[in-house]
Amino acid sequence: MKIEILTRTENQEIQNEIISKIRDLMNYKNLEPGDKLPSERMLSEKFSVSRSNVREAIQKLEFYGLLVSKPQSGTFVADIGQVAMNGMIEDILRLKEPDFKSLVETRILLELKAVRLAAQRRTEQDLIQMKKALEAYSEKAKNGEDAVQEDLLFHLAIAKASGNSTMNTFMLIITPEIITKFEEHHVCDKGLAFMGIQEHQDIYDAIEVQDPQLAKEKMKVHFKTLYQYCYNI
Amino acid sequence: MKIEILTRTENQEIQNEIISKIRDLMNYKNLEPGDKLPSERMLSEKFSVSRSNVREAIQKLEFYGLLVSKPQSGTFVADIGQVAMNGMIEDILRLKEPDFKSLVETRILLELKAVRLAAQRRTEQDLIQMKKALEAYSEKAKNGEDAVQEDLLFHLAIAKASGNSTMNTFMLIITPEIITKFEEHHVCDKGLAFMGIQEHQDIYDAIEVQDPQLAKEKMKVHFKTLYQYCYNI
DNA sequence: CAGACCAATCTGGTTAACCAGTTATAATTA
């Protein structure tokens, strides 16, 4: 059989096509929660695609919690009904690549909440880690060096201290994309780093004394100086 | 070679082991952004694991934006520095499975923001979709039927109308897990659905007249009745 | 006739072989 090398977007497209065919099949066969999907081999034949393509599509639907694969047994429809299934697949198919604006918007939202939770829940262990990240940042920023990475680690330490694993995961997902975009647009070159030292210290202090409201305010200040140059991105 | 069937968690563990070995390798070889990782075959031999395991680990790091694979060329270190790389990998390795409490906490946070954005940015198209979901919900709830799915679709329609693709994605990720947990604990059996009709209508109306503050308040009311039975989960 | 048992089949997961660009190296030429 002929092998073709596909670009990322081409691969995405045929994967979406398979997902939509799986949806049609589930509707046609009137599959309900717990029912078994046809085997991967059968699907690959029916759709005239490779089995690995089918596997990828199934794994994506598994990631969103719509299917469950059991080894040596089969792939099963998850415990959400047909209406929700159709709606969610529709949304997944229409999902766009996240733009920078939406990333920043979501980051601010998550961090303002995370810092409040961190102020309430931080353990001594959390404080130690945050202080460590804070000092690494200060050290670099004082010497005028680029400290984007150390900045990032301080913020991730806060997310961890929030005690909310879901928010922690989401922060991990969006952070590298933001960093990349930042460096593309040279956001952090303009001597912002030095101002950041005091702002970080303020945030840390508020978390240490467990003052959620103050911590949130200080984080807001930090973001204001960070993103005031970003309007034209 | 002997083939072993692994459980999900066992697989997760050896994957984390590989990730930590990759991190050690990057540190030892002092790899910088843009540098090429050893080939998948070489890594699988060096770590004494299968190539597919290595591929999975790499794909996970790719998901978090730490590596970039280029077909017929190699896998490269992403454009974030060594310090950030180490910190992020550390976080990824320590990442826990999200608990129900953190899921709900994050859902409320995301939806309260999404509904405000939706009130500001909703298009006519968005209104149509939300109204459709709303009517489907009312229809079922009036008859006393279970309407968890229709409820979910209404909330996802709001997330879409927020115009923030990142938040939309995150909502899609957490929603099915919440639904499953809900049905496990029979949260929605107690005649909540009927009250929900008016609450949904209020939210819709606020979005239609583009009043962000009101929309947020109405969403808060909705969540209050929803989650008042959840404290003991 | 009902229930236990067994073999053939089917399943997702795993491994190995293969493909076609990419890249590094060596041979060639101006």
Added chain:
DNA sequence: TAATTATAACTGGTTAACCAGATTGGTCTG
């Protein structure tokens, strides 16, 4: 000798073959 071309090795992606547990249908036994 330096630039250029040709060739061989290497790479991630793809396909096909294989594995062992799960399932199923029929058979045998009580």
